[in-house]
Amino acid sequence: MEENDLPLLVPLTALTDYLQCSICMCSLDKTTITVCGHRYCEKCISEWVGRQHTCPCCNHPLILSQLFKDHQFDSLISAIESEKSKAETQYFENLIQSATSENSKSSEQNMSPVELVLKKHLKKGLIEHESYLQTLKKSLHTKMNVLETSTERAVADLQSHGLSQNEVLQQTQDLYRALERQKLEMTNELESCVAMVAEAYDRYLNTHIPRLDVLPVKATVVLAGKNISIPDITFQATDSLLEVRTSVESAMIKRHNPVHSWEPSTKYYLFGPFAKCSELEMRTVIHNFHMDGNLPDDVQFLTEGAKLGLQYNMRPGSVILILDGVKLESDLPKKCFVDIYKKSDTQQKVDYFSCNQCNFKWICRSCMEVCHLGHEVTPYIIQHQPNWACCYCPKKKCCKIQLEG
CATH class of the missing domain: 3.10.20.90 (Phosphatidylinositol 3-kinase Catalytic Subunit; Chain A, domain 1)
Incomplete structure (x- = not known):
C-alpha cells in the first residue's frame, strides 16, 4: 500500500489558521496571493493595498498589480470543506448507531418524517455542542499561554535584580508554584463550566433541542x-x-x-x-x-x-x-421602627432586642445599632410581626434617630 493510500486522519485544527484571512479573520474568499507569498481574501487585500500600499503580514511594499488570484488554493479550501462535511455526517452517524440496537438500524427510506427531522437537528446540536466546548478550551489555553509567558519573563528578570543565587532559586520556585496553582484553578474552572453546560443542556433538551449559544x-x-x-x-x-x-x-x-x-x-x-x-x-x-x-x-x-x-x-x-x-x-441613615411602621404592610417584620445597661426591652434593630452602641445588648424577639409602631427607645427618651432622615 502506498503512503497516499493509507486511511490517515488529519486534525482540522492544524489547518484552520492557514485557511483564514488575517485581515477579516474569516475563511478565505476568492483567495489572492501577494508577490511576498501571503494569502488574503480578494476584497480585503485590495482595499488594504489601496489604502496602505503594504502587505499586512510583512509590511512589504505592494501595488494592486502585484496581487494574483490563487484558484488552486480555493479548490483546496473547497475540498477540505467537503471532507469536513462528510466527516461531521459520519461522526453523527457513528454516535447514533452506537446508541441503538441492531433492530433499529434502518435506512432513511424507512424513517418517518418525524425521525428525519430529529436526525437533522441532532446532528446540528451535537456539532455545535462540540464546537462550543472547543471554544472554551481554546480560551483556557490562550489564558494559560499568557500566564506562562508572564512567568518566564518574571523569572528572566530576576537575574537583573542583584539577588543572590539562593534568592533567585527560591523566587523562581515560588513563581513556578504560583503558575501551576493558577493553571490548576483554570483547569478546574473549565471542568466546572463544562459540567454546568451539560446540566443546562440536559435540562433544556427535555422540551426541545436548541442552539447551544441560546441556553x-x-x-x-x-x-x-x-x-x-x-x-x-x-x-x-x-x-x-x-x-x-x-x-x-x-x-x-x-x-x-x-x-x-x-x-x-x-x-x-x-x-x-x-x-x-x-x-x-x-x-x-x-x-x-x-x-x-x-x-x-x-x-x-x-x-x-x-x-x-x-x-x-x-x-x-x-x-x-x-x-x-x-x-x-x-446604606441609608438608620431609622427607628416607630418612623417606618406601616399599618397596611402585613408582611412587615422587625427584630427586637433588650439592653441590660438601660434595663428595658423592645428595642428595634436600628436603635440597637445606634442608640445602644457599646451597651450589653441581647436578642429579645426576632422576626416579630407587630401590629403597632413598637419601639421603647422613644418612650424611654433615649432615641437618637427618631424623625431623622
Whole structure:
C-alpha cells in the first residue's frame, strides 16, 4: 500500500489558521496571493493595498498589480470543506448507531418524517455542542499561554535584580508554584463550566433541542464595595441589564436588605469564566480601563438594552460586577421602627432586642445599632410581626434617630 493510500486522519485544527484571512479573520474568499507569498481574501487585500500600499503580514511594499488570484488554493479550501462535511455526517452517524440496537438500524427510506427531522437537528446540536466546548478550551489555553509567558519573563528578570543565587532559586520556585496553582484553578474552572453546560443542556433538551449559544446560563453578580456576592443566578440569552437588576432586587429582599435605588451612574462589567478574580483585582482591571481605555478580551462593559447571551456571549460561570450607583437599605441613615411602621404592610417584620445597661426591652434593630452602641445588648424577639409602631427607645427618651432622615 502506498503512503497516499493509507486511511490517515488529519486534525482540522492544524489547518484552520492557514485557511483564514488575517485581515477579516474569516475563511478565505476568492483567495489572492501577494508577490511576498501571503494569502488574503480578494476584497480585503485590495482595499488594504489601496489604502496602505503594504502587505499586512510583512509590511512589504505592494501595488494592486502585484496581487494574483490563487484558484488552486480555493479548490483546496473547497475540498477540505467537503471532507469536513462528510466527516461531521459520519461522526453523527457513528454516535447514533452506537446508541441503538441492531433492530433499529434502518435506512432513511424507512424513517418517518418525524425521525428525519430529529436526525437533522441532532446532528446540528451535537456539532455545535462540540464546537462550543472547543471554544472554551481554546480560551483556557490562550489564558494559560499568557500566564506562562508572564512567568518566564518574571523569572528572566530576576537575574537583573542583584539577588543572590539562593534568592533567585527560591523566587523562581515560588513563581513556578504560583503558575501551576493558577493553571490548576483554570483547569478546574473549565471542568466546572463544562459540567454546568451539560446540566443546562440536559435540562433544556427535555422540551426541545436548541442552539447551544441560546441556553440559559448561571452567573454570579457582585455588588462592588459592599462585600455582597449573589451566586447561581440563571440568565436567558435574551436577558438584559433589566433582568440583572430584577434578580439582584429579588435576592436582596430575601437577604432582608432590599435595594433602595439604582443611580444612572451605575456601571456593569462582564468577566468571563477565566477572567473572574477577587473583587479587588476586578476593580483594578476597571481602573486600568479608565486610564488607558483598554479591557482584556474576556472582560466587557455592558450597556443598557443589550442581550447578555446573544450580544455578549455570556458563558456559564461568568461574573457581573456592578460598580457604584446601587443603594441598599443598609446604606441609608438608620431609622427607628416607630418612623417606618406601616399599618397596611402585613408582611412587615422587625427584630427586637433588650439592653441590660438601660434595663428595658423592645428595642428595634436600628436603635440597637445606634442608640445602644457599646451597651450589653441581647436578642429579645426576632422576626416579630407587630401590629403597632413598637419601639421603647422613644418612650424611654433615649432615641437618637427618631424623625431623622
